[in-house]
Structures are given as structure tokens and as C-alpha cells.
Amino acid sequence: MSRVEIRFAGFGGQGIGLMGRLVGEAVSLLEEGKNSVMTQSYGPESRGGASSTDVVIDEGEIDYPKATELDYFVVLSEEAYQKYIPKLKEGGILFVEEDLVTLDENAKKAKKIFKIPATKIAETLGSRLYANIAMLGYVCANTTDIFSEEAMLTIMKEKIKARFVEKNLIAFQKGMEYKSDS
């Protein structure tokens, strides 16, 4: 397996950074023989505006830590979609929060598009804040070269504050189980 580039993007407050951190950590610490690097884009705005996190995974050393040609683009807001869709590589894979993103023709270059109403799913758990984890579950179920369910569950239990763990695990499960109509 060679270099895989994933970008998570949305707006501030959706927990985009956490998605990247969990994935990066799961890969780095628990996936045998894989390295990962996570980077975040920092803007002048403290908060608000578009937020994005890249994870690059490779079996060898990761020379260039930034993502440039995205293999996967996981996007949870319209603004982020517009901003970053050009970076998705021809034949890359797109995950979208279907209620917050309107696809346009730029999406055509994707080999496959996975859609999920992650926010709504999260709201069934009492808070939109779980949307990111639901999305992660969905990504987990539909990819093979990023991270394993097992690794992610381990990391989530370790990294997420105790009182939020349970709900997040459920969100992840719901994401795993979600089947898109398309």
C-alpha cells in the first residue's frame, strides 16, 4: 500500500479536528506497519469559517506531510465543499453530509460518492456534536485502506472524555450501519 491522503472539512464547531486526530492516532498507534501524519489548516480567524484537517497515511516514511491530491474527501459543509473539492483527485472518493452539502459537477470526478445525513443521525442522539463521529463510522464501513473499526473504537475509548464516550460509540455504530440510498 502506498500513500493515502484524506481531508476532513466542515465549519468550526463540527469537530473536524477531532476526526483527523482520531484517524491519525488510530493508524499511527494501532495499525501495524502504517504511519500517519495529521495536519490542520489554521486561519487568522480563531473560530468560525472553514475548518479542515488532513491525514496522510503511508507504509514508509511520510516525506511530504500535506495533502495535495485527495484520495478521500470527507466534507460536512457547503463552504468547505466549494473550497476544497478541486483538490479531490480524479477517481477519488467523496463522503458528504448530505443535508449540508449540495453537490455540483465538480463532484463528478469522484469514483464514488457516499452520502449520509450525519447531523440528523447525531440529533437522534441528542446533539449535532456527534455528527463527526457518525461520519467516521460511515467512512469506516465503506473503506478498507484507512483504519479498522477495532482501532478506532480503542482510540475513541481512550481519547474521548469519559462522559461522552458512550454516545460517541453509538454514533459511530449508527454511521457504520448507515446505508445510503444512492
Add this chain to the structure above:
Amino acid sequence: MSRVEIRFAGFGGQGIGLMGRLVGEAVSLLEEGKNSVMTQSYGPESRGGASSTDVVIDEGEIDYPKATELDYFVVLSEEAYQKYIPKLKEGGILFVEEDLVTLDENAKKAKKIFKIPATKIAETLGSRLYANIAMLGYVCANTTDIFSEEAMLTIMKEKIKARFVEKNLIAFQKGMEYKSDS
């Protein structure tokens, strides 16, 4: 004429700096074809302690502005005498305030020694503060390659505060006229 080096030295408050400035200025501005550079030694002490001023005179460019081998050493305090007498060159000329300096064998290398009770002379004018100018008059009278009486008088009138000029001119005159016993 080639390079001439003169050092004026004494303690803080004797107006050593002024002596150097007057001589430097007289030479630079009024002696045709001569250049002069004046430098002062600055210690960490704001005031008090030994004070010294060097004037270097030359017809050509003055490449090295510091005095190292003194042609003339004009000294108004014991401490300064002790400190700088080693710099007087073999065959140099020494001017001393005779009441404040005790000569030792170091003085022997001087070709000529001129002594003057400059402070006492100044006191006859009402203040020790004129000692420096009395000494300058004495130097003027006994040297040919430093500055002319005329130049010095012009400069003194220009540079010394109006209300002190007269007394200083008298002090200078007294110095000019002073004849050492030795």
C-alpha cells in the same frame, strides 16, 4: 611637519576636555594646512577619576586618531601623571601643574619639562577653574608646532561663554607670560 600627538590629562572638573577642544579647534579651523583630531577617554564613571584628552595634528590626513606616543604631555594631576607618563615618547615634552604633580624618574625621558603653578595663578583670578587656560597659555608660549596665540585667542572668544571670556583671556595671558624657574 608631520604628526604631532598631545595629551592633556588631569582630574574631572579641571576642564581637561575644554583644553583639547580649544586646541583641536584652533588648529583645525584656523591653522592653514593643518588637520587635527581630538579624542577623549571615557570611563564608566560619569565624573571624577582621571580625565584625558588627546589631540593629534598633522598636515596630511590623520589616519589613526588615537595618540600612542605622546610628543607633548600636559598634565594637571598626580593620578593622571602616574597613569599616562609611560606613553610619553623618548624625547617628548612634558608640561606639569607643579603643585599637583610630583615628578618621578619616569619624567626623565622628557626632552624638556615645563612646570607651572597653574592653579595658583588661576586662584589669583578668583577661581581654580582658569587653571586649564593658564596652562594653555604656558603651552602656547613654549611650543611652535601646536597652535598660534592668535588662533587660540580667536577660538576662545568664540567658544567660551561671554561672561567668562575676559577672565580666561587674562589667565591665558598669565600663562603665556609665566617663566618657570627651572
Add this chain to the structure above:
Amino acid sequence: MGQSLERRRKKPEWPAFVDLEKLKGPDSQVYIIKDRCKECEWCIIYCPEEILETGEEINAKGYRPPVLKEGKTFDDCAECHFCELICPEFAIYVKVLEESDAEDE
């Protein structure tokens, strides 16, 4: 926030106090620049006449700008301009119609 309303109206030392008695001017109109709003709700909460509420519609940035409360009209506006002053996004303002303006329309 209802309970602070009384104070807001009456006590001059209260921050954001507006002396409504003094504000008897000509008619006014309240304007909104929808896409600037970030839904801080300050105009809504601190309008002394409580004529605003959060809308349903979502703007380009994903926020819901204020709308007139059901049953309220510009006539209920006290013309205090508080919403205009406090809005951090330059998104809402009040235009006081001069006699001539009013006549024109």
C-alpha cells in the same frame, strides 16, 4: 430574558437602558442584510419592544437571521436603534423616515 425587561425599560443605570419616553420620532423601517447575520440574537434579546425573533430561513453562512415577531409591525419599533448599534455584523439597521420620506412612499 423577560424578567430583565422591566429593569431595562425603567432603570437608567442598567446597561443597555433606553428611555423609551424620549423616543417619539417619525416612522421607521428596520432593515436586515441577511447574509451578514451570524445569529448572535442580541437584537432579538435586547430589543426593548421585543419585536424580533429568530427566523426559520438559513443564510449562506448557515445562520438564521432575525425576523419580525408574529403580529409585530414597524409601528411597534421604538426607533431606539439599539439593534443597529449592538449588531456586531453590520447586518441590521433602522431607517427613520423623515416626514418627506414618509410622504413619498
Add this chain to the structure above:
Amino acid sequence: MGQSLERRRKKPEWPAFVDLEKLKGPDSQVYIIKDRCKECEWCIIYCPEEILETGEEINAKGYRPPVLKEGKTFDDCAECHFCELICPEFAIYVKVLEESDAEDE
């Protein structure tokens, strides 16, 4: 400086005030390290008993250290140590003889 002397002795709010009444100790000796003195005259001016004056002798630096005033003795010293405290050159100090010291000599 004479005129301020009265105040110096009497008024506690006066700077450099020394309450001479309180200073009844054993005998004392006043020492001078001549070559340190720079002739500021502070010890002389502010000695509450005015026992010092500028000497004639010139030290290595060209200054005239203080001497005991004509007719004054250590017995006139109030042992207030003021000269010792104020001397900026660590040049003057007062040694208070303990009973034993006094006896020894």
C-alpha cells in the same frame, strides 16, 4: 547649616532626625579611613553634635577628610552612628566600646 540644627535635634519628622535622648550608650570611638574620603562633608554637616570639621590634610585622591573639631573629643560623640550610615565611601565609622572593651584599654 546652623539654623537647621535645632530642628534636627527636636523634630522627629525631620529627615535625619536623631533622638539624642535615647542614645546613652557606652563610650565610642570614631574611625576614619582617610584615603576613601571624597570630601562630601555630609558627616560634618549632619553630625548632630557638630564635632567634625574638614581637615587640612589632602589624601591620595586630593580630598580633605574630616577631623575632630578643635576642642571636641569622642566624649562629645552621641553615638548616633549617623556619619557611619551616611558616609557614601565607607570611610568613617563609629565603634561603640562595650564595657569590656573600655576596660581593656
Add this chain to the structure above:
Amino acid sequence: MSKQKQKFLEVSTGEHFTTGNHAAAEGALAVGCKFFGGYPITPSSEIAEHMALRLPQLGGNFVQFEDEIASIIGILGASWGGVKSMTATSGPGYSLMVENIGLGMMTETPCVIINVQRGGPSTGLPTLVGQQDIMQTKWGAHGDFEPIVLCPNSVQECFELAIEAFNYAEKYRLPVTLLLDETLGHMSERLIIPDASKIGKVERKKPKDSPEEHLPYKPDDDLIPPMAVAGEGYRVMVTGLTHDERGYPDLNTKTQDKLVRRINDKIRLNKKDIIKVEEYMLDDAEFAIISFGSVARTAKGAVNRARKKGIKVGLLRLITIWPFPNERIEALAEQVKKIYVPEINYGQITREVERSVHGKTEVKGIFKLGGAIHNPQEILKEIEGDA
């Protein structure tokens, strides 16, 4: 309580997924740093934040000073108080610190400064990467001194070189700068922290003589004076003025020559011990890249790609930036046809390489002026053009 205390360990042994900033902070803690004085600035603030969290747990002190000047002088004070101390900042803050870094050099005070570089000059690009403060770490302050500056290129190395920075600081008695950049400071990757027993700690040399005999600035043969600190009875005397072996101000050319020569020579003469480089595929190289920091990662990528295409390129990665490894580079110049120096500035290390090669080979800087690191492709392209 003492049992609880044991839960907080200086060395967070284990595998972590974390940023360069956190790794550097953990490195500092692992080697025994007990005082952090700092002032927040992007992109270094996470170091301060981590120290604020961790130091009190370890019985250390975190002081957020009123500015960077207070921070640097505060850590000098703490160092004379007998503890290992550090600060962290970025360009604008480093600029404010230079005067007192100079004091640290003159008074030979061990401490560590982390500079997480962003784009400059001035406020520039606060949240984006730069490598523009290389020369400043040597020449920022007035007067002559030889600094030690280290430059990691991975999160792991941020940890390791933080330890090394303290070790050099203690051994050579001077402020040492650890030069990160925004990319490295903010990126997360695997960090393996070894057992506490595996952390090599160097402590400052202490005087062996008595307080009465002791001359605080009398060096041993290695040119480094043993260091007594406050409170040990040595009545240390420390001044930024030119001083003699007693530490007394002595303002003349002779003492100046002796002192300033020594504080420079103690580093110049120990270059061998201090200079670290990584050599990659240089043995048969016809071209060489000289690189450092996060750009050195992509430079390595460029080497790999070039090799695949049959171009014989190697990489000399500078881990120690100052003292500069000019001898190694001069030797390299005799071997290769051309040296490429990709850096995120308008030619800083390139100048030093130029100076080092003495005309023996061509030197080409590949400059980005700030905001992003080079893509391996950009470097490769330059080499391909020549090969």
C-alpha cells in the same frame, strides 16, 4: 499525597500521536526542565499551554510573563536559581528576546529557547510556515557570540532535540535555540518516548573548589567555567559587562579579548561534538541537496523520486544549524556537481553554503518565501533540469 504525586512523571514513556510542539515540551520535561517563562504567540503557544498543564504537576513552575523580554530574562534568572529553564516563541517574540539572549551568552547561562518559525518579516503570516529566522539565531543580537541551534524534522526529533538542546545548554553554558517551524509544530505523528532510564541527561558542571577560592568565570581546559548558582554560598557575581574571571566588570580591551574570544571559542573548538548532520544517499551522489527542518522531509522525498529516475542525488540534512558544518559541506562540494538548497526564505542557509564551498561547486537556492513547505516535485524539477 506523595503516592498521588508519583502519577505525574517527567517522562511520558510510551507511544503517542502528537504534535511537534507537544513533543518538544515533553522532551524538555523529560530532561528535567522545571521552569517555563513565556508569552503566547502563534504558532508556538501550545508549548506554553502544555507546560502550564504539566509543570505544576511535576513541582515545576510556569510563569506567563508580560512579554517576551521578561520571559527570556526570567528564564535566565531561573537558570541562576539552579533549575533548567526554557521559553518558546516565534519570530516577533524572538526579535524581542535577542538583547537578553546576548546577556545569556555573555553571562554563560544555560537555557533553551524554542522558536517555532512562521512567515515573516514582521507580523507576516502568523499561522503559516517559514524558515526565515535562521540567520537571526546567529546574528540577531549585537556583539559576537557563537550560538548552538538545532533543527528537527519530525515530531520524534522535536522530542529528542529538545533533550539535546538542554544537554548542550548545560554542557556548554549558553542559551540554545531549538528551531521548529509551523508545519512541524502543528503536525501530529507518532512519538515514541523511551523509558526514563534511556533519557541521557547532562547537568551543568559544578565547581569543585570552595567559595573562598572559587573564580566564577575561570574556565577549565574545555574553556567552560564550572557553574555555581545562587544559594550555594559561592556569592556568584554575574554581569553583562565585560568581566574578568572573578566576574568583576573590567572594561578594557585585554579582558574583552579574553572573554569574548573564549565564549566564541568554547563552541568553535567543540564543533565536532556539537555538529550533527544526517547523510542520505550521499556516497555516490553527483548532486546534493542540503536541507533542514520540515523541508528536509520533502527533500528526502525528492531524493527518492530522483533516484527512481536514475539521478544520483543525495541529501545532507543539517540537524545542527549553528555552528555551521562548513567543513562537511566543503568536502561535499568537492564531490558533487551542484548543491541545491531548498529553504523557505530568500536565501539564508544558501549563503552559508556558498561561503563554505569556496567556489568548488555550484550552489543553487530553491526559495519559497513563506506560507508553505516545498512539494517534493518542486525540488525534483530543479534537479531534473540539470541532470
Add this chain to the structure above:
Amino acid sequence: MSKQKQKFLEVSTGEHFTTGNHAAAEGALAVGCKFFGGYPITPSSEIAEHMALRLPQLGGNFVQFEDEIASIIGILGASWGGVKSMTATSGPGYSLMVENIGLGMMTETPCVIINVQRGGPSTGLPTLVGQQDIMQTKWGAHGDFEPIVLCPNSVQECFELAIEAFNYAEKYRLPVTLLLDETLGHMSERLIIPDASKIGKVERKKPKDSPEEHLPYKPDDDLIPPMAVAGEGYRVMVTGLTHDERGYPDLNTKTQDKLVRRINDKIRLNKKDIIKVEEYMLDDAEFAIISFGSVARTAKGAVNRARKKGIKVGLLRLITIWPFPNERIEALAEQVKKIYVPEINYGQITREVERSVHGKTEVKGIFKLGGAIHNPQEILKEIEGDA
């Protein structure tokens, strides 16, 4: 009153016997400096003192700020207020100024800083000479910029280069450093101040377009943007952040590249106009001395002495230190067997000379570490050893 006012002239035409510090201050006044913001420091304080005396007479303002940081930023403010402004300091103060010199570079603000060098590092030798801040004037602040630094070697030249420093500042829109040293600053010699009509004054380029069209950071072909200042209705927008032609912050690599490249290139590409050197007896020289500042005087002395002994030595005196005249030096390297660089530091200009010669000749630094300038004899001795 207006008649009285006329007695105070900007240009003190006539012959004077004065110090380098006073001459530099008079130069500044002669070219129209109307604001001085400063903080005292030996050996530069006489400049501030002279300005405190003279500026109010000329309707200008002297503000003694609370420190050097306030001083430098204060003169930037005054410059944007539309007047020529300056400060004067020495090493420790210059170190504190570097952050805001960087701001001046980034915002392209004309002003002049006089640094009267003393011995360093740190407090060092406050009352004695040094030439140790050469590199600092280029690399002191974080980020990339190309400064202009001038270095006189006589009282007369202190006056003349003060004028030139302002002229460059205005022409190229940047803070210019005039680098004196303690020897020069404190020594007195003849100064001839010409008629006011003979003083060549350069004023900043003003915009020709209207406030509505005006883009404050849009350069002309010479890469220098015309400068509107506060109060002229242009509603100028000035920031130390990376900014576009409107002056708006624009934090990305593209704008950074454009801006930082330009503020460097406006100097790099105009090197010819900026660089001044004095050549003395170089035509047939087999050896050359490269020197600057007060040491260049004694270097000339050494040349004269050597010539008397039949040794063919010449002198290249650097009047402009930055941008560095590396091309002239490379040419010289092809001519001479060896280049000597006497300087009062541990090798600063020597490094730049080494870099410039590309191995074409031998370079030998003759270092004094501070406190005294070289004696011509000391330099001569070195050359004699080789000739």
C-alpha cells in the same frame, strides 16, 4: 518672532570642529529631519542631546521615549505622519529595535536609525569602540528583507552619510541604518557644512492618482510604491501582516511571495545605485585590504606605510555595507593574492568577503574583539608577513 525664527537654520553652513555624533545630527537636520524619537545610550546619547536642543528651534519635535522599542515605532508613526524621522542608539538598543525595524521594512516606512557601535556582546564595553553589529543590521530581525546600511569613516562623512541615509530611506522606502562607532562618534575633527543649496535632498514619491483609485502598495516599475501619508485623504492602510496592493491583510503564499520578493528586490535590483565604495591604490595592487568605519582610516594608514616599503597594497573601503558589494569584491579577488579584513569583531565582514570571493583568493580577517581600533602597524605587520 518670524524674524527670530530665521536665526535657526536647518543647515549650519560653515566650518566646525565637532564630533561624529554631532555631525550626523547636523546632517539629519540639514536634510530636513523634523522628528527624533530616542532613548539615551552611550556612546550615541550626544545625538539625542543635540536633537533635543536643535529640533524645537527648527519647529521639529524631540520626544525622549520610555525605551528603544517605543523610539523606533514612534519614528515609524512620525514618518507616516509625513515627516522625516530618526532615532539613534547603540547595540543593546538596536537589539530591542529589531522587531519594529522589521515592521518598517514590511510597511516600507522611510526613517533613519543611527547605531553608534560599542563593544559587545550584551552590555559589554559601553564606552569603548566595537564593530560587532554589522551582521545584526542585516539579520537582526526575523524574516527576509534587504536593508541599506551606510558606514562613514570621518566626521565629515558622518554628516554626508546622514543625508544620504535619509535620501535612501525616502527613495527606497525603508528604515536605513547609519552605522557609526564609538571612536567616530566621539572624536572631533573638521566638518565643513556647505550651503543649504548644496544639500541634495530626496523626498518620498507621492501618489499621482486620486484617493479613490490609489492602491497604497502598488509599486511603480522601480518596485517602489508612491507613498501617501496620514492626513492626505488617501485613507492609508498599513499592516505588518502580509498584505496585497490595497494594503489589506492577505495571508497566503502567493501574496507573501509577491510582497516579500518585492521588498527585497527593490534593493537587490538597485544595488548599483546604492553601493558606494572608496578605492584607494587598488589599480596595481597585489594585496588588498577591505575595511570600513573608523578602522578604514588606519587601514589607509597601513596602505601608505606598506607602499613606502614597496609593498603593493590597496584599500577597498566599504561605505555601503548592505547591500554587500560582493561583485566588486569578486572582481578584486581575481586581481589580488590575498585580501585582509581588519575589523573590530570576530569575523563578520570577513565572512561576507569569503562568500564573495568564491575561493578565488585567500581571505584573512584581522580581528580585534572590541575596545580599540587597530593601529596601522598591526595591519601592516600582517601584510608584511605575507609580502
Add this chain to the structure above:
Amino acid sequence: MTEDQNQLLESEAHPLDGFLREGRIPHIFCPGCSLGSITNVLIEAINESGIDPKKVAVVSGIGCTGRIAGYLNFDSFHTTHGRSIPFAIGLSVTDPERKVIVISGDGDLFAIGGNHFIHAARRNANITVVCVNNFNYGMTGGQAGPTTYVGQFQTTAPYGSLEEPFNIPNLAASCGAVYVARYTALDVRRVKEAFSEAIAKNGFSFVEVLGSCPTTYGRRNQLAEGKKILEFFAEKTVLNHDADTRDVQIDKNSPIIVGKFVDIEDKPTLTDNLLALQRVSQAKKG
């Protein structure tokens, strides 16, 4: 017509847009941040002051608040962190007619910039200084600062801050400011009035505005939304123009005292003094 209008009117432009630099809105401030509101009333105060806009200059340091200068369509200067005040002095004395307004954050003005503040007040520099105090360093992500009150949590005060903050109005008064007022950002009308008075003043006038920073202050202190912070202000604020500035320290539990605390007339300004020196010096020789 307005009687039966039951919708807000839609618009594309705000009446103050002309005072904002073109293309710079939306600004970068977070939702629920009061910096926009403060900018708003600052513009109004300047506008209503009647000063020739050419003669107005706004200077900021670095920080979220520091970004304000850059939005304003006056001569505007975004300097370095902490250095707005001496820059403003340089600007101010070079044209005695110029009105220079400094607006910056509490960290900028009182942490790194504290010395310039006290000296400018001492000299009575002819400038208006506005400090938006949001109790923390917003721009850099929420570190504690010299206004962080005891018990407050920030990234560099993870266990709660224990250091006393400055009593800013008292500091200003102690150093000689001729005008000192403090209000909360909720109280925009009084903030505006204070701005107007401060701008009209000769000499060093100072206004502290307590601002809402939900993002980096609020989140860590159970006030994660702008409206919660304003409500917190509403509940804690006590208006008292007569308060002794020594009594207006902010702490977690006491009321926040606001008001106009100092208003002194006819103290010579730095500019006055510099002009006087010109007169004296020119008279001397003549």
C-alpha cells in the same frame, strides 16, 4: 405604510458601509463576539464628532481587537503587538490637528504594551485609547492575561488563574489620564457616548470596554455564547460614575462597576508641551 409591514426589509448595504473598507466585511470576528458592535459605535462616534475624516487616524496593535483598525476607512495602522501607543504618539505630534485613536486588546495594551500605556498617560499624549477587555488573549487561542480574574480558566491557566488582574481604570487614572470610563459591550449606547467624549477631549483619554469573547474566554468559563456573556454583564454591572477608581477591580464574585470615573480639564498635553518648547527655544536665541 409601515403599520402593516410584517417583515423586515431586506438590504444589501449598511449605512455605515462607507466607513468600512471595501471588501473587508464580513470581518474575521467570531459569532457572538462584540468587536463588531464596538467597531460600529466607534464609527458612529467618530462620524458624529464632526472631525474632518482626513484628520482621523486609527491605530491598533495585534490581536482580535487589533484587527479593528484595518476595517475602518480612515488612515489606519495595524502595528506590532503592544506598540500601538508610541506609534500613535509619533503620528499625533507630527500634526497637532490630527485626532489619533488607538483601539486594541487588553493583552496588547496591558501585557506587552503596559509600559507605553503608563508613559503615554503620564505625558498626557493627545490620543484616545480604547481597550477592549475580553479577559483573555483571543487571537492566540485563549491564554490568560493581565486582565484574567482570579478563578478564571484559560489555556495557560488550566487550574484556574490565581494572579490578581490589573485594575485598569485605576492604572490609567494613577498615571494621569484626563478621561477614564468603563462600560460593557452590551451597553453600546454608553460606549458610544464615552467614545464621543473621549474623542472630544484634549489629552490622554481612555475607555475600557468589557467585551464578549465566547470562543476562547466563554467556552472555558461556562459562557460559551455571546449572549451568555452579555447576560453575565447585564447581571453584574453596576453604574457608578462617582466610584473611586481604586474600588473598580474586577473579580469573579463582585459586581462590575462601570461609569465615567475621571474627567479632568485643561491639563497641558504632550503636543502642547512640544509646541511650548518650540516657542521657548526660538525665543531664547532671538
Add this chain to the structure above:
Amino acid sequence: MTEDQNQLLESEAHPLDGFLREGRIPHIFCPGCSLGSITNVLIEAINESGIDPKKVAVVSGIGCTGRIAGYLNFDSFHTTHGRSIPFAIGLSVTDPERKVIVISGDGDLFAIGGNHFIHAARRNANITVVCVNNFNYGMTGGQAGPTTYVGQFQTTAPYGSLEEPFNIPNLAASCGAVYVARYTALDVRRVKEAFSEAIAKNGFSFVEVLGSCPTTYGRRNQLAEGKKILEFFAEKTVLNHDADTRDVQIDKNSPIIVGKFVDIEDKPTLTDNLLALQRVSQAKKG
């Protein structure tokens, strides 16, 4: 025997010589400068405090006053201009037992160093700060400074200074100093007492000593000798421990008010707070 002694006894050594670094006397201070006197009583105060000399550290900045640290035979630090206080904080917090005394000039502490002063007072750093105020910058040759009073002449105030100086005791008090006193150098006995009290204090204690600088201050202000300055002090001084610090500003014509103005008990120091954070943080996880 003493009765008939009519000459001072000659001596080679002073009882305090052991507290002075060997070979460093004579010091560099001018004749008639009070810095020697102040050094003298500082030593006495430290000596009498009973603190283990090992635990005493003295820190100075740059200036004539700044040279004092270097004469004292304690751990002594001559730092950079203006920076003695944060250096002292680093020294102080690393050993809670250590007594750190800062002694420096008015320019050093209140011009360039003003910010560190106000912040250290605010934090209640556990240090004693002594400022010798000689109304000017002595070391650099007599420039005006932030303590130069209106009407005073200095090299950079050739037409007489017009700027208000700081009211230093008030500044210290406003920022939270727990001990604030001011005396003149003539009043060495009270200076010593103030030093003793300040040293005994926990927290930020501050003593301003008005010193004589005949050389660079006196000469330009008709007080060219040390004794004239002391006499000037003698005439102008009024002792008033109860004075409100707001009323102790120094100007040319009013009396100089001296006294112990502030003496507060039991305010937690920076060191206390840091130790408390250690306790809290260690308790948290356990």
C-alpha cells in the same frame, strides 16, 4: 581614654567591608553621590534581617544605581537595562526561601523597565524593589527621565522639562504593592528602617529613595554639590505616613512628602500561588 582623644582614629578597613566584594572599593560613584550611603544602609538592613546570606540575592539593571549589586558580596546579578525585575522573579520562584532584592535607578525601573514593575506588583512577586530616584539618567550623562520634574534642566531637556513625572509610590500602590515607602538619602536611618521592613515583608515591597546626583542632575539645576542636594531635601521634606499616595507627586515647588504609605498584610504572593497550583494540579489527577 576617649575623653581626651582629639583626633579621629585612623583605620584601613570598615566594619562592613566583608559585605563588599574584595577589591571593588573605591566604587565608581561620584563625590557627593548618595549611592554609597544607600549601599551602606542596604547592607546593614540585610545583615540585621537575620536571613541566611546564602539565601540573599541582589539584582540590578543598568545605571549608576545598577552598579550596586556588583559591589555586594551576596549572590549578585547585574542584568540588562530595565530587566532586573523579571530576572529577579525567575530567581525568586525557583527557591521560595530565597530573598531577592532588586536595586536600580529610576530610569531603569520606570522608563524602560516600567512594565515589569507594574506587572510584578500586580502579581505580588515575592521580591523587594528599591528605586534610587535621582531625577535623571546618571550613568549616561544626565538625560531627562520619567522622574524629571517640571522645570528641571537636563541634557535632553535643555529648555526645562515640561512633562509630568510619575508619582512612583502611587504607581506602586495602584498596582498592588504590599509595602510602599519613600525617604530621601539624607534620611539614611529611615531608609534603613524601610529596607528592613521591606525585606521582612512577604510579597512585593517597594522603597523609593530620593538620591543625590550632583554630577548630572545637580550641575544643571543649581545643586552642583552633594551637600546642596541633601540640604534641598532637608528643606523640602515633610514626613507623613498617612499621606494618600495620590498626593505625593514631586514637583519643583511643593514639599516632598516622605513616609511609609502602604503596608498590607497577608496577600498571597506569586510564589504562594505557584505552590498552590502545584498542589491543585497534583491533587487533580490523583
